[in-house]
Amino acid sequence: NIMERKQEARNPFYRVVELTETTEDPAIWGKNFPLQYDDYRRTVDQVRTRYGGSEAMPRTPTLADPRSRVAQSKLEEDPRLKTMWAGYAFAKDFREERGHAYMLDDQTYTERQQVVKQPGTCLHCHASVYGPYRKQGEGDLLKGFEKMNQMPFAEARQLVTHPVACIDCHDPTTMQLRVTRPGFIEGMKALKAADGVKDYDVNATATRQEMRSYVCGQCHVEYYFKGTEKRLTYPWHKGLKVENILAYYDEVKGADGKPFKDWTHAESAAPALKAQHPEFELWSQGIHARSGVACADCHMPYKRVGAHKISDHHVRSPLLNVNRACQTCHKWPEEELKARVETIQDRTHRMRNLAMNALMDLIKDIKTAKTAGKADADLAPAQDFQRKAQFYLDFVEAENSTGFHAPQEAVRILGESIDFSRQGQVALSKVK
Amino acid sequence: NIMERKQEARNPFYRVVELTETTEDPAIWGKNFPLQYDDYRRTVDQVRTRYGGSEAMPRTPTLADPRSRVAQSKLEEDPRLKTMWAGYAFAKDFREERGHAYMLDDQTYTERQQVVKQPGTCLHCHASVYGPYRKQGEGDLLKGFEKMNQMPFAEARQLVTHPVACIDCHDPTTMQLRVTRPGFIEGMKALKAADGVKDYDVNATATRQEMRSYVCGQCHVEYYFKGTEKRLTYPWHKGLKVENILAYYDEVKGADGKPFKDWTHAESAAPALKAQHPEFELWSQGIHARSGVACADCHMPYKRVGAHKISDHHVRSPLLNVNRACQTCHKWPEEELKARVETIQDRTHRMRNLAMNALMDLIKDIKTAKTAGKADADLAPAQDFQRKAQFYLDFVEAENSTGFHAPQEAVRILGESIDFSRQGQVALSKVK
Amino acid sequence: MKLRMVNLTLAALVTGLALGVGGYTFVYAKGYSYLVNDPAACANCHIMRDQFDGWVKSSHRKAATCNDCHTPPGLIPKYATKAENGFRHSFAFTTGRYPDAIHITPHDRTVTERACRKCHTDIVGMIDGPHAKAKDLSCLRCHGSVGHP
């Protein structure tokens, strides 16, 4: 038995099949790397933590939506979200995110799809698009990306088969990590350009350790669809902090020549923005990023399987895996580590609630003023405060670590959100 | 030289003189412990860090105030402080704190003394009072404390000679740490009682590691003078968090039967509170306290002198001593560690400024409403918001680590302060 | 390269002896501890005490001595490193000119990293193996405290 293990160890991987740039199906990759594949498939598990993980809610499958389990609805947990997003698809359906296995289905069947016609761009982060992009672009990734962005979602949806797969993060011949997503490649180029670095090429330049975060940053980021080509764009041209991103949106103009907006708020007519899962951005402001700790260190920690030491491809909440995710670096007991995370999260959650209350008050006041027939020009300052307040609040709300990725920064952002909301109310009160 | 060190190491202390409960003068203790004494005397040094340390400002000595150097004035650095404290002695003179060597002089000569008649209580934290308390109490520490509290400051001042001295932290025969301050002894008793622990006796119960913080917690804490006896009281009866302390002040009544207040704000008539150096309280909410890291670990780190390893009695900003203060636990380069602290402090300082602006706006609005002749009852809610907002803000402003002792908590408190100030404005705007 | 280092360190050692500073320490303070394999020998210098105490309680107590992690394999490099460190540390020890919180030098860090990789070849193969061209992941980033906390 030991003999066998030593054998295994020396030659840990058997190249059973040849993997190429056209091998999309993870099951085939799994023939060479069965341990990683087994874990990869376990992302179907649903376990809840205090603020993360996810809960499996049974539902009756329909023709339109064949899912028999979904994650809990965040809108039901906190109906104030509906007011924040009034008039936008998110007010219709917004759920706790769950494992990678569900990404394609959850996107296809979310009720948000029934409210708005979405472009093919969406698939960039919910499917294994590397193959399809190359195919559509006849070997040119970027061309395929541009082409699929402009298709209607339903059409583009036909071209993809798998949720994120091995090929999206790995080079099939060397197994090295790589970035396959144009959104991230261009986003990093813009970010580095702001720092004076020209023509940054992430795949050529990034270190292995950086790559252990960048492969996640391909999707776990704030984004918008630029122009009529619906080009997926990461708004990092001025930096990764919330104020840099807002400044960017204020600067780029929408079709109406005014600062870019995602939608017009249904109750207040404010030119609103929606923030989405800025995990990469918030993490970059935290002490772990500063200490060189990558996403994969916590979400895909090493584990022993027999004589093998592999990266846990069961990507999930580290709180379900504290021993491997945290305890190599932090020698505190598991319960203590959990309590530390929860202390941080409780504080963030408290502030998020205060910021949410402040925003509700502002929206109500604008609505009242509007009903009372105040002039648009008089409402404008308050509406701009709402835009800011809710983008800041959403930046933490939509970020999925409940503040853990950068505890002080998260609460700083929420504090500023409160200031914006309340200042909006004050501005309005000074209108005669 | 090595010979000497091996010798030293074997017999570290020479008992040159006998130390007893009546040996007050640190110079005498210094005969037995010259290394500690040498460092102790270096607390006269004044070096500035970005937010801490202190700067030596020359001044012309006068008869009334013979100091030839003082620390920089915080009121001049930020005149908004004068508005926050309008009508209170702090608006007259408030300076950056400096080394222990100055504590007695700075208290004696602060211009705050010219504005208000202070009680002897003040000396509890600015002088070596252990001897004087016992003397006045004829051997009974508590009696002496009670007696000196009720004297006028000038009278009590005659009874003390030294700033904090060896005897205030050490047992003269065993050199063990001990708490000599009734304020802390009673404060801890109240705090533990809230947790269901009866008759907690800090000197009998605390561990050595706890003592390495408690000796500092004797003075670096929020306090008030209770009742006509001017009994020094640490407001920990409901816990150490800012909301617990505010709840305590709201509950205890002043002479007028209303919630306790330090003074009535000169511009707004709000029943205001002043927070003072809650280092111990804020630290207790941070990750370092949670990890068992004591004040002395950072502010009196071990240092080598020859073969001896001694505690650095030159108590000061750890940023002036990063190698010993931080690098035992954190293997980052010195510049990186400083940058980490400053990132935390910059964020705190930014939020402090936003909170300060919000408070200024509220005070102005209340003033305007008062001038406009609004009824007292209409002003009351806004005044209560001011009380809260400014206590929260001051809790971080008066705390001397600029947020470092508990980064997320500090910013959380400031965020809530902003909410209070702005809500006060809104409340006022709804008054017809 | 390696030979040059040996020469340099030997030269330094000789100079040190000539000055009588390092040499004195080397004998009296048991600087020759560097030349033996017993961890207790390292602890002859009291400033090595913390590491020694930590090592005694560590997972590696039964697996590796100080030298296993802190000197490169092979006789010549091993003694070159020992001589170099021995001289530098003796000198530092005697003059007292070293920081209170001691830090491993960048060079010695790579020596240690290589030591991990040597004993744990199997695992290294799994961690670095399939990533043919990728740079190494630093073991110490996650396991910095295995020898002594």
Ligand SMILES: [Ca+2]
């Ligand atoms: Ca989740």
Ligand SMILES: [Ca+2]
């Ligand atoms: Ca200071």
